[in-house]
Amino acid sequence: MSPPAAPSDASPRREPAAEADWFEVANRLFFRLYQCSNLLHKNGTRHMGDFGATTQQWAVLGALARPLVATKGMSVKDLIEFLLLSRQNLTAVLDRLEARAWVERVKDPEDGRSRLIRLTEDGNRTWQAMRGPIEAFYNQALSPLTEAEQVVLVQLLDRLKGGLNVV
Template sequence: MSDLRTEKNHAIHEINNRLFFRLFQVANTLHTKGSQAVEQFGMTTQRWSVLGALSRPNVTGGMSIGDLSRFLLMSRQNLTGLLSRLERDGLIERVTSEDDRRSRTVKLSAQGEVLWQQLQDPIHNFYDEALKGLSFDDRVAFIHYFTKLQNNMSKL
């Protein structure tokens, strides 16, 4: 019985290793190939993610840096540098919050909104190619399992 348990544990450890290594590879490929899909616009996947987060209809008035940091699961330190570069390039604005004059929110600038619209075709083409061969249900399952994984990892 002990040998079977040891074999099973070994198999579980091996599949866990393969799963996380593959996740690491996918993330690296996303940064490389995703950036290539939008590089003609001076975008990286990090810049793309910020613009995407700020383009959502429910945040047209902007987001606090803390909320944006939590939404993107990015450290405030990394986000602050990225926001500074986006602001320098005229793609975002930092504005005083209407709710609390002591805090500031980040929102897309008019130039950022135009760029976001220009990015839609290349981004959708990238998604279509990257997800080729996966059904709608497969994609929904991916979201489900990635959400479970992210929730479990956030509790560590």
């Protein structure tokens, strides 16, 4: 039996009872994601307490520490796209990180009008020191999941992120 035809908005048609059940599951899912996000910020920030860093600063440092980015740096535009932040939010985080001498804005060698953001030596040392507490946080948070489940979760979240990008 083939599935019912989708209406013009591309959402599947459901019977009223099935629609109510589906909504409850979807609502629970998004509520769980919201809760996880809040817990990630709350507990992640606690793990960064010794560094006086927030989870947003941790995310920026981690993005800039990736092997393909570490030497060259990233443009603000690329960081915005990678971290899914607004320019306003990212600028404030970058200003705080720059004030701590953890990142620097340097001229883009390929386009002298543009700036790249990259870790300073102190920022790299700080990132390396943060890795232990971050690993402990990851181990604690992910302990209920097997490695295979973690991989599946990443794949599912990537698909969900794709769906959220079109909303």
